[in-house]
Amino acid sequence: MGTSIERHPDAADFGGLPQRCGSEDMSKSLNAVTGWALGTFGVAALASLPFLGNAYLTTIGFTVLIAYILGQSWDWVAGEMGYVNLGHYCFYGIGAYAFAILLVGNWPLWVAIGFAVVVTALAALVISVPLFRLQGDYFAFATLALLPLMEVLAYNLTPITNGADGIVLPVAQVLQPAYLIALGVCVLTFMVTLRINASRFGYALKSIRNDEQVAETVGVRIAPIKRRVLVLSAAFGAVAGAVQAWQMSYIDPATVFGLNVALVPVAMVLFAGSGLRWGPVVGVLVLATLQQWLLVNVKGFQATLYGLIVLLIGRFMPGGFLRARWVKKVPLLRALAREHHEYMGETATVAQTSAASKELPLPRYAAVGSTPLIQLENVRMQFGGNVAVKDVSLQIQSGEIVGLIGPNGSGKTTLFNCISRVYTPTAGRVLFAGQDLKGCSRDQIARLGVGRTYQIPRPFGDLTVQENIAIPLMFNEQPLSPRDAMREARVFIEYAELGHRLRERADGLSVQEKKALEFARALACKPRLLLVDEVASGLTPAEVQRFVDHIRHVRDRYGMTVIWVEHIFSALEKVVDRVIALEEGTLIADGPLAEVVRNERVLSTYLGSAAPKAKAGEHTC
Ligand SMILES: Nc1ncnc2c1ncn2[C@@H]1O[C@H](COP(=O)(O)OP(=O)(O)OP(=O)(O)O)[C@@H](O)[C@H]1O
Structure with missing residues (x-):
């Protein structure tokens, strides 16, 4: 299959460059047609393999197909979302057992496969609850425990699983149909991968991979997304387990939950490149073929080899061999090694670099009657013994631009975090347009109309x-x-x-x-309330002025309300209606900047003994 079969989400609307777009569109369509033609030919060629009469080759092919389904479905969680699930193989095992139990009960094949998918998906849903309370290494470590857990269950639930004796399935000689089913599921797996990459779901996964908290504060509901991708990957793992159990006609706990085989698909994906469209395909093809060769020629060492490969790739080519520098010099490998964003460049025209537009696709926000847009009532944020925000109460009306000042560590960012629910205040209430944000999640608050930047x-x-x-x-x-x-x-x-x-x-x-x-x-969050955290620090005066202009523009043009944490008073002076000053988490002043900078407490907080001579517009902290 060619690399251009994915339709790019931004594939049209470049009105400024009509000729270029016409030719690019045409070449895109040609690429797509070539890709589909090559893909169809490749699948047809693979489908003919079991009819060539070589059972050995068909068995290798079958193993490769199963490994791809497992590796790719693992990579939806690991490569796309950044959660390394070392227990993915347990879904294969649950699927294999559920399938085998129904088949032994003389249920039809498709019913048994469907049952395997449903049972495994439910198991994944249940497991996801405790698992997604963890992140990073802890998540990976916890998932590793799933395999021995399931293995022990399979050994001990003897009435259902037949314990250590395993289950003998009432089938024989099903290699040919099993191969064809596995091929069909492989094609489906690849199509799902393409679909994920071009969908909102895929972008949610990628945002979680990059920064879960930021993803939430731009509106992504991460909990259901995480659950959904785990259930999806589990369902495909279950099909792989069911079809392989059918082909092997026998399963036992060690075969379907054993740690030595469990990490094989993981090693295959890591070997070539997790998160790459062709990574699982390449990794599985190379290593599954090698595995078969080892099975025949170097018996007993295949598990050692996989361990060694994971170790060496991790050490010398982190990210997989397709991400190694030398790969870029080999045209075929370079094509296979393209990252997600390179597919975007493939189908999009050059960016239009017209002068900065002054019109943004934002609504014009009206005031909410006399209700303040944001109201804090005795908000307190405490970290152990450290009270970062001390019972702060304030009100900000719609359309106001308010500067938030205070020395380092005075609680400005913490106050932002209390509003956007990065932190849940220890006490007090935050009201947005009259609505108490207490029960709201971060993504709900973003959708209500709170957008923010981060200091770093x-x-x-x-x-x-x-x-x-x-x-x-x-x-x-x-x-x-x-x-x-x-x-x-x-x-x-x-x-x-x-x-x-x-x-x-x-x-x-x-x-x-x-x-x-x-x-x-x-x-782009289209906020009614924009929280800007030290966006001007470290910038040149021209760059600072640009932010000042932007802040004034979004307020004047769209009625946006802005709270701007900033130490550069000369910038604040140009745009704020008033400032609020914090000192050690306590609100110490609230009023026009010129007045606040003359406030004795503010002066002593900022300037110590030099305070009385200071004037507005001259200070930076
Ligand atoms: N997650 C946290 N855990 C413990 N203490 C925290 C946490 N976040 C903030 N603090 C503490 O809260 C206090 C206020 O910090 P905060 O970052 O809000 O100050 P700030 O006014 O924004 O400072 P700066 O101008 O340097 O950004 C500091 O003492 C800080 O150490």
């Missing part, structure tokens, strides 16, 4: 600038399809003057560009 920029590093902006647009109150979100993202990107970086990975941007990207991403 936190872009989705391995996604492009365009994808970074498109993600909030896909998860807004009125969510856009990936295709429309990618199109709309361009407007925000041009506003942030990042048009020339449209297709580049966000982790390759300069600090200034990352700040501009964060600001644009916060605007």
Whole structure:
């Protein structure tokens, strides 16, 4: 199959370059047709294998197909979402047992496969509850425990599983149909992978992989997404287990839950490149073939070899051999090694770099009667003995621009975190347009209309600038399809003057560009309330002025309300209606900047003995 069969979400609407688009569209269509033709031919060729009369080759082919289903379905969770599930093989085992039990009970084949999928999916759903309370290494470690757990259960639930004796299935000589079913499931697995990559679901997974907390604060509901992808991968693992149990006609606990075989599909994907479209295909083809060869020629060493390969790849080629530098020099391998964002570049025209647009696709927000847009009532945030925010009460009206000042550690960012529910306040209430945010999750708050930036920029590093902006647009109150979100993202990107970086990975941007990207991403949340955290620090005066202009513009034009944490008073002075000052978590002043900077407590907090001579506009902290 060619690499161009995926339809890119941003495949149209480049009106400024009609001729170029016409020819590119045509070459895209040609590529797609070639890809589909090659793919169909490849599948037909594979389907003919069991009819060639060589049972040995068919068995190897069958093993490769099963390994691909397992490896690829594992990679939806690990490569796409960044959760390394070392216990994925237990879904294969549960599927194999559920299938075998029904088949022994003389149920039809398809009913038994369906039953295996349902039972395994339910098991995954139950397991997901405790598992997704964990992250990173702890998640991987916990999933590793699933295999011995299931193995012990299979040994001891003798009335159902027949214990150590295993289950003999009432079948014989089903290699040919089992191979064809496995091939069909493989094709489906590949199609699902393409679909995931081009869907909102796929972008949710990628945002979770990059930064779960930020994903939530731009509107992604991460809990159901995590559950769904685990259940999906478990269902495909179950089919692999069922079909292989059918082909082997015998299963026992050690075969379907054994740790030595469990890590084989994982090793295969890691070997070539987790998260790459062709990584699982290449890894499985190379290592499964090698495994078969070893089984015949070097008996007893195959498990050792897989362990060694994982070790060596991890040590010398982290990310898989397809990500090694030398691969870029080999045309075929280079094509197979393309990252997700490179497929995007393949079908999209060059970014339009017109002058920054002043019109953004944002609603115009009206005031909510006399109700303040944001109201804090005795908000307290305590970390052990450290009270970061001490019973702060304040109100901000719709359309106000408010500066939030205070020395380092005074609680400004913590206050933002209490509003956007990164932290749950220890006490007090946060009301947004009169609604208590107490029971709201981070993503709900984002959809209600709270957008924010982070003091240290936190872009989705391995996604492009365009994808970074498109993600909030896909998860807004009125969510856009990936295709429309990618199109709309361009407007925000041009506003942030990042048009020339449209297709580049966000982790390759300069600090200034990352700040501009964060600001644009916060605007793409279409917020009524924009929380801006020290966006101007470390920038040149011209760059600071640009942020000042943007903040004034989004308020004047769209009625957005802004709270701006900033130490550069000369910038605040140009745009804020008033400032609020914090000291050690306590609100010490609230009023026009010129007055607040003359407030004795503020002066002594900021300037110590030099305080009385200070004037507004002269200070930076
Ligand atoms: N997750 C946390 N765990 C423990 N303490 C925390 C946590 N987050 C913030 N703090 C503490 O809360 C206090 C306020 O920190 P915060 O980052 O809100 O200050 P700030 O005013 O934003 O400072 P800066 O201007 O340096 O960003 C500090 O003492 C900090 O150490």
